[in-house]
Amino acid sequence: MSTPRRSIPIIRLYETLIVAIQIEVTDHLVLELKENVAAAIREQDVNGLIIEVSGVDVFDSYIARSIRDIAQISSLMGVDTVLAGLDAGMAITLVEMGMGLDNVRTALNLESALEIFGRDTARRRVDDEWVFAMLANDGAARGYGDQDV
């Protein structure tokens, strides 16, 4: 049995990469996703990765481990991962199987996940503006000082 070659799309929204898994995932697709996400992070300037899994049919040990790997890879590359949309039955199944998704941040849905990064981004913008303002003032102050002397 062969199916047409598909892959899981990686979408960029502002400074966040979104991976919405909406097809039945084969092991090969998950492996491919791991590499593609790493490549996307390397090529694009992003601060967050959201993996939306409400469309995943099954979260077995292999898929769970792969998601954890992706989160770890992203983290090593300086990007936080949020897992969004994990269905209740799958959460129960994961726990009963004894597989946690340690160190992976989670959100109920895509919207909450975006809010997490939005909040981070907003806070960083405020921080950045404050730094710029301070530098500007400092420069200006020194500028005046130079003129004075």
Place this chain on the structure above:
Amino acid sequence: MATKTSERVKGILCEFANPIVARGVLRYALHQCGLAEDDLDQRDLTPEFVQELERGLRVMSSDGDKEALGHRTLQVLLSAPSSRVRPGTKTPAPRQPASHRPETRSDVPRRTRKETIDIRDEVDIVRARGRARGFAQVVGFGPTDQTKIATAVSEVSRNIYVYAKEGTVSLLPLNAKRGMRIEARDWGPGITDLDRILAGDYSSRTGMGLGLRGCQRLMDHFEVQTARNRGTVVIMEKEIA
């Protein structure tokens, strides 16, 4: 009644395999034919049933000579006249009152007949878990249990694909209770260190230990029969709570 037919069959199987394997082979054959142990006392052993016993022995036996002997003589031994098997009961035994009869296949919806999925390709893993979810739904499991069953089927299917390349996954309704049974079968290298895997001392590079142990936790009944280079059978059952 004298000794049950099932005990006699088990005794014969013990000539070729150890008692635990013998019991497993018998239970497997019963399930393959949709029979309960008591059904054996009601009618002659069918060729289909004997064939399943043989297949079980072939897969599980670890001794080539004994195995060959088994093939030749099993048929003879089983068909030998015995006071414990009623003679000439080709026609079904008289029907007992409905309340005393174990639940038979006609009592479950028609769509929950046995289904077997061949595992040869990675896509078959996805197919198997999809079919398992559908089967569980028809049997009457709720969404969470459907997910658990689909997950367990995904695990055993992957084990077949990764370690044995080829095999089958069968889905069956339980006979006496509401629930389903999953049988994953392959003729691959077998699992060494099974005890350690199930005890949690070991997991492979690909994490198989975790998967099998996970299945054990998700299911009500879980057993593995495996022999080096003769394959593996994983049998799992889940009842509707």
